[in-house]
Amino acid sequence: MLNIDEIQNGIVIDHIKAGTAIGLMDLLGIAGNRTASVALIQNARSKKTASGRKDIIKVEGDASWLNLDVLAYLDPNISVTIIENGKAVRKEQPKPPKRLVNIVRCKNPRCISSIEEECDQIFELSSNGKYRCVYCEQELQVKPE
Structure with a gap:
């Protein structure tokens, strides 16, 4: 043991x-x-x-x-x-944060956060319980493994 x-x-x-x-x-x-x-x-x-x-x-x-x-x-x-x-x-028991900053990346290739290197990756928790990019409204599909 x-x-x-x-x-x-x-x-x-x-x-x-x-x-x-x-x-x-x-x-x-x-x-x-x-x-x-x-x-x-x-x-x-x-x-x-x-x-x-x-x-x-x-x-x-x-x-x-x-x-x-x-x-x-x-x-x-x-x-x-x-x-x-x-x-x-x-x-x-941690609660889901209202905002994720530089935790996950936006998958939208046209999003400003994907184009500009200094731009923070910011997602906010929406009313439906999913996270959306603050710049392009792209919804996060799945949580990382």
């Missing part, structure tokens, strides 16, 4: 779809951060997931720099547990 120490202060991102945590770490900027201690657990057993497997990310230290809003867009089943003084003080 694999044993990973508990963290004293930080966060635990749990119930990540098995095999996707490395991409999620890149997207959140965890992989490039040199100040945080990070534990990545892949293919852990899970009774809650259909596949029976999940990934877990533990971040020790100040995690206030993480943009956790994007987690609900990527996977609505992800949960975040806040750890303080070795105790879980709060468990959250």
Whole structure:
């Protein structure tokens, strides 16, 4: 059995779809951060997931720099547990953000965000629960894997 120490202060991102945590770490900027201690657990057993497997990310230290809003867009089943003084003080289910900035790219080849390199990729949550490009109204079709 694999044993990973508990963290004293930080966060635990749990119930990540098995095999996707490395991409999620890149997207959140965890992989490039040199100040945080990070534990990545892949293919852990899970009774809650259909596949029976999940990934877990533990971040020790100040995690206030993480943009956790994007987690609900990527996977609505992800949960975040806040750890303080070795105790879980709060468990959250992230809500879909109203706006995604530079998370996904617009697929419309005529969109200004596809043509101009310095233009941010911005999508807003519409009333029908789907994200649309703020420049060309292109709707996002599927969530990334």
